[in-house]
Amino acid sequence: MAKARGVVFERRTVQIDRWAEDGWAGSWAWRERDPHGAARLWRMLVLGHDQGNLIAMVNGAEEQIAQHAAQCEEILASIVLPPSELLAPQAFPLALCELLNDRRVGDEPYWYLSEEGHLCCGELVVRLANIYRSYLERKDLDEVASLLDIQVQRPGVAESQGPNWEEVRDRLRVVLRRQDAVAELDIICVPLHGGIVACPVLDSEQQITFIPKEEAQRWGLDPRDLLTRAVATLDAESSVNLIELRDADTDVLRGFRIAADDGYDSGRLLCPSLRAALEDSLGNPLLVAMPAARSVLVLRDSDESRKLLSNAASTRFESRARPLSQDLWLWTESGLQPLES
Secondary structure, eight states: OTGGGTOOOOSSSOEEEESSSSEEEEEEEEEEEOTTSOEEEEEEEEEEETTSOEEEEEOSOHHHHHHTHHHHHHHHHTOOOOOTTSOOTTTHHHHHHHHHHHTOOTTOOOEEEOTTSOEEETTEEEOHHHHHHHHHHHOOHHHHHHHHOOOOOOTTOOOOOOOOHHHHGGGEEEEEEEHHHHTTSOBOOEEOSTTEEEEEEEEOSSOEEEOBHHHHHHHTOOHHHHHHHHHHHHHTOOOOOEEEEEOTTTOOEEEEEEOOSSSOTTGGGGOHHHHHHHHHHHOSSEEEEEEETTEEEEEEOSHHHHHHHHHHHHTTGGGSSSBOOSSEEEEETTEEEEOOO
């Protein structure tokens, strides 16, 4: 069971990981020597869940286990579980990698996950197990990301002046972010309503890159001009994956989930052509919940839709990798407007 959940024994450190809402596992190992100098490796594996059941397995003869009972009980008593709303171990690497790439500017190398599961940036390799334990202690993904938010420069390579406008114009896209999440970044962003900003970005196969203000100045473009061009480019893309949301009883189409799986789900809320297409299918007005940048729901406005979307917007909002809003929004020709309660 432990191996199936990715739990491994560590000889020097404690490891407590969740794999679901209430399942968890921990492992310890230590080596000790008897009076005759012989070494013995002790292991303890703990499996359990939040309802209180707990299983402890220790290898060794009965008298030896009794001899170390106090030490075992002390270890069990020291268990502190991470809150269930934190990112699970399997979701943590991708969320951290995306957040670090959000912070990138200019020609900084991108962060990626190697085949071995390590977090890499240029020649820097980070062991995720240690970083995840740091996340469990701090309970803040942004704080952990800030520890790794460094510029990796290749020695002997002069700083580039950056790409020219002709090289990047077709790579323009747009994403929505919380204003407080990008406040410390010297990047192009345009304020919207409700603490949300629209950020023109550059797209590549590897990552989404924010645009430094100095780059836009070098291109001779102001933020709103860049945003207009970015929205137009994104809106011109014809292939948008929309997942139908239907009434369980009547099978009537109620709305869609924008699930393009390219990182621009939130940015598509600025696209006039997509809004018009959804209005043709659902009618007007459109109601939107966007609890996270990759969790965007659009329904036909009704009392029941407001109730469903309000729950979707608020559920686990704080634990999402890239939270946007706990509010509901109207999507009209004038753009996105917070729904007045």
